[in-house]
Structures are given as structure tokens and as C-alpha cells.
Amino acid sequence: MSVDAKLEGIELIRVRMPLVSPFRTSFGTQTSKDALLLRAVTSAAEGWGECVAAQYPLYASEYVDAAMTTLRDFLVPALADLAVVDVNLVGPVLERYRGHRMSKAALEMALWDAELRAAGTPMSRALGAVATAVPAGVSVGIMDTLDELVATVGGYLEEGYRRIKLKIEPGWDVAAVKVIRDEFGDVPLQVDANTAYTLADVDQLRKLDDFDLLLIEQPMAEENVLGHAELARHLRTPICLDESITSARAAADAIRAGACRVVNIKAGRVGGYLEARRVHDVCRAHDVPVWCGGMLETGLGRAANAALAALPGMLLPGDVSASSRFYQRDITEPLVLQDGFMAVPTGPGLGVTPIAEVLEAVTVHREWLPVAS
Ligand code: OSB
Ligand code: MG
Numbered sequence: 001m002s003v004d005a006k007l008e009g010i011e012l013i014r015v016r017m018p019l020v021s022p023f024r025t026s027f028g029t030q031t032s033k034d035a036l037l038l039r040a041v042t043s044a045a046e047g048w049g050e051c052v053a054a055q056y057p058l059y060a061s062e063y064v065d066a067a068m069t070t071l072r073d074f075l076v077p078a079l080a081d082l083a084v085v086d087v088n089l090v091g092p093v094l095e096r097y098r099g100h101r102m103s104k105a106a107l108e109m110a111l112w113d114a115e116l117r118a119a120g121t122p123m124s125r126a127l128g129a130v131a132t133a134v135p136a137g138v139s140v141g142i143m144d145t146l147d148e149l150v151a152t153v154g155g156y157l158e159e160g161y162r163r164i165k166l167k168i169e170p171g172w173d174v175a176a177v178k179v180i181r182d183e184f185g186d187v188p189l190q191v192d193a194n195t196a197y198t199l200a201d202v203d204q205l206r207k208l209d210d211f212d213l214l215l216i217e218q219p220m221a222e223e224n225v226l227g228h229a230e231l232a233r234h235l236r237t238p239i240c241l242d243e244s245i246t247s248a249r250a251a252a253d254a255i256r257a258g259a260c261r262v263v264n265i266k267a268g269r270v271g272g273y274l275e276a277r278r279v280h281d282v283c284r285a286h287d288v289p290v291w292c293g294g295m296l297e298t299g300l301g302r303a304a305n306a307a308l309a310a311l312p313g314m315l316l317p318g319d320v321s322a323s324s325r326f327y328q329r330d331i332t333e334p335l336v337l338q339d340g341f342m343a344v345p346t347g348p349g350l351g352v353t354p355i356a357e358v359l360e361a362v363t364v365h366r367e368w369l370p371v372a373s
Contacts, residue, residue: 005044005085005118007371010076010110012068013037014365015298019326023296024141026169026196027058033296033326034064037354038071040110042085047114048350050304051106052268052295059194060102060243060269067103068367075100075107076369087112091274101246101271108272109304116349122307123351124344127277129310133341137163137317138325139192139294142172146179153180160340163188163214163317169196174207181211188317192217195243199227202234214316215240215262228259238262242293246270248278255286262316266293267308268301276308284313292318299323299332303345303352306335310344331359 015035023030038049051071053062074097081093090108097104116123138161143149153164164184166176168191180189190213197205197219205219215238220227222243232239240262245251247270254260263283267276283290292309295301302323309318322337323330332352335342345351 005042005114007079007082007085007111008041008043009368009370010071010079010107011039011041012071012365012367012369013039013359013363014064014068015331015359015362016364017298017327017331017362019296020324020328022141023326024143025059025167026142026194028056030054030296033298035298036064036067036106037298037300038106038110040114042111042114042118044085044118045114047110047112047117048300048354049106049108049110049113050297050301051102052266052297052301053102054295062100062102067100067106070100070103071107072367072369075103076371079107079371085111085115087115087274091272102268105268105270105272108274109267112273113349120348122346123273123304123349124307124310124346127273127307127311129307129344130312131310131344133338133343134292134306134309134314134320135162135317136320136322136337136340136342137161137165137291138321139165139319140167142167142169146175149176150179150183153184157184157187159322160337161321162340163190165217165319166191168193170201170204173204177208177211177213186212188214190214190217190240192242193219195219195221199231202231205231206234209236213237217264218242218244225254225257225259228254229257232258232261240264242266242269245279248275248282251279251282255283255288261288263288263290264293265290265308266295267304268295269293273304273308277311280311280313289313289315291316292320294319294321296326298327299330299335299352300350300354302330302335303332303350306342306344309342329358331355331362
């Protein structure tokens with residue numbers, strides 16, 4: 001299975017892609033996507049990684065410019081200590097640098113893709129995925145009007161999406177959920193507050209209990225794990241944590257504290273796909289259902305997420321949507337909906353590769369970082 005390859009270097013490729021429509025959340029409105037792609041060049045194969053840090057530090061403290069600096073000055077140089085390209089060695093080699101999980105995740109992803117392509121192994125198989133296709137959910141931004149929300153959700157349901165997630169904030173919560181229930185009946189529905197509430201909002205949040213939501217995602221601040229445990233005592237709707245779950249250890253602690261009954265797993269947020277699998281394993285051991293989150297990934301991250309979403313503990317549909325949810329033209333062959341499901345890629349590694357001309361057209365910066373060894 002393993003091919004002993006040496007790492008020659010990492011290319012950082014920054015791209016900017018327009019979104020098909022503005023994506024509004026409680027932390028801001030996004031009209032384009034800045035992604036940082038990593039191309040790992042090894043003696044055996046090339047691999048691709050994607051850093052999910054956004055242009056601005058609004059969802060998380062990491063952001064693209066900081067990720068580039070971190071990778072250039074610390075993380076990529078640390079890979080000189082890697083004797084061979086082996087994904088299991090990446091985390092340990094980077095561990096002495098604190099935080100910067102999205103940057104670490106991107107690097108691990110690129111090296112893993114190279115390793116898997118050299119070995120001819122799909123990422124889904126390496127992860128231990130069991131499903132060959134995963135149900136697709138879609139994350140729906142805050143809109144100017146309820147009519148606009150109904151039209152947007154109606155369009156997604158017509159496309160075949162199996163679960164709707166509404167972004168909420170104070171002033172856009174109960175009415176938004178009610179209009180979707182009134183229009184579309186018992187469609188699988190959940191909400192995501194991205195930390196927009198506090199315990200003082202408990203009466204408002206309790207009103208959501210009337211709508212049979214699958215879950216409410218991250219109602220309060222990232223650090224407020226015990227506050228979520230308190231809130232949970234007042235709600236029937238299960239609380240799901242996203243921002244708070246930064247590692248498998250954090251997941252274990254949150255579960256023990258009673259802060260969540262469901263967990264959103266994002267590889268970037270926890271430092272990589274291997275730690276994401278550990279989060280999955282911890283939750284599964286506690287019978288806590290998990291689902292795969294999204295960060296407006298290009299086809300590269302989208303392919304990896306489809307593989308992650310195929311793990312056996314992924315008991316709820318994820319924010320695993322088609323390329324067309326965000327992009328007119330993805331940098332890889334588009335990932336498409338098939339009867340409300342996303343196929344798990346079957347080719348070696350990620351199973352998808354950037355299309356050179358498309359990548360070229362959206363690239364705003366390239367930089368080669370040789371790895372001395
Ligand atoms: O909180 O899940 C979130 C997008 C960017 C940052 C945070 C979040 C999101 C989403 C998922 O809601 C969007 C997607 O489908 O990729
Ligand atoms: Mg979220």
C-alpha cells in the first residue's frame with residue numbers, strides 16, 4: 001500500500017471565485033470565495049489540499065493571509081523533518097505549533113492526497129467510509145425577505161436536496177422557520193445561529209421547539225460550552241455544536257458536559273481529516289450522531305467532504321451540496337446532485353483534480369515553497 005516518497009515542496013495557490021449569490025450569515029455577507037489551495041509535489045505523485053480559512057476572521061480566527069504566512073514561515077518548513085510522505089506523520093511534525101488548525105488541515109490533506117494517489121487508494125477507503133453516496137443538505141443564508149427565502153428553499157427542494165439548514169440570527173429566526181414549515185411541511189429542517197445568541201435569549205429560542213427541527217447549531221459563543229449545557233436544559237430541540245468543537249478532546253468534553261446531542265464535523269476546524277475521523281469516533285462511541293459541515297469548499301474540499309460524510313456515524317445529512325450551490329464554474333469537474341445524493345468519489349486520493357485553465361482563470365497568487373531535506 002505505501003510507496004516511500006519524498007516531499008519536494010508545496011505550491012500555495014490563492015484563488016478568488018465569485019459566488020452564484022451572496023451568502024449572508026450572522027457574521028457577515030460573502031459575495032466571493034477566497035480559497036487557498038496547496039499543491040504538494042512529491043517524488044511519487046502530486047496531491048491537492050484546500051485551506052478553508054476565509055478572507056476575513058469572522059467565523060474563526062484564521063483567515064487566508066494569515067494561513068499563507070503560517071504555512072510559509074512555520075508549517076511547510078517543519079515538513080523537512082518528514083522522512084517519507086506519510087499522512088500519519090504530518091500531525092505529529094506540526095504539533096509543536098499551536099492552533100492554526102485550518103492551515104494544518106490543508107497541508108495534511110495535500111500530503112495525504114499525494115500519498116493516496118501514489119498508492120491508487122481512494123480517500124474514502126483510507127478513511128473507513130462505508131457509503132457510496134451521501135444525502136445532500138444545503139445551507140441557506142439570511143435573506144432580505146421571507147418571500148425570497150421561500151423561493152430560494154423551494155428551488156433547492158426542487159433540485160432534490162434532502163435537508164434544509166436555515167441561517168438564523170436575532171430578528172430572523174422564528175418567522176423564517178415558520179414560513180418554511182407552512183410552505184413545505186415536514187421537510188427535514190435545522191437552523192444555524194453561528195454564535196448569535198446568549199442565555200438571555202432562552203425564551204426566543206424556546207419558540208423554535210414548536211417546529212420539530214432536527215437541531216439548532218451553535219446558538220452561543222465558541223467558548224461557552226457550559227452555557228450550552230444550561231441552554232439544553234431549557235430546549236427540546238437538540239443542540240449541535242460547530243465552532244466549539246475544535247478537536248476530538250473538545251468533542252468528548254462537550255458531550256460529557258451535556259452541551260450537545262449532535263456534532264457538526266469540519267476537517268478544517270479540527271486540524272485535518274484524521275482528527276475529523278477521531279471526532280467521529282468519539283461521538284460514535286457516545287451514540288452522538290454527527291454530520292459533515294461545509295465551508296464553501298471548491299471541488300477539492302467538496303470531494304474530501306463527501307468521503308468524510310460517508311463514515312458510518314454520519315447519521316444526519318451534511319452541508320454536502322453540489323458545486324452549483326456556490327459556483328457557476330468549479331475548479332474541478334463539478335460535483336453534482338443525483339436524486340438528492342452526492343456520489344462519493346472513487347478515484348485515487350480525492351478523486352478530483354483542478355482543471356488547469358479554470359484554475360488559471362481564478363488564480364490571484366502563486367508561490368512555490370521548496371522543502372529542503
Ligand atoms: O457555520 O456551518 C457554518 C459556511 C461558512 C462558514 C461557516 C458555516 C458555513 C455553512 C456551510 O453554513 C456552507 C456550506 O455548505 O459550505
Ligand atoms: Mg455552523
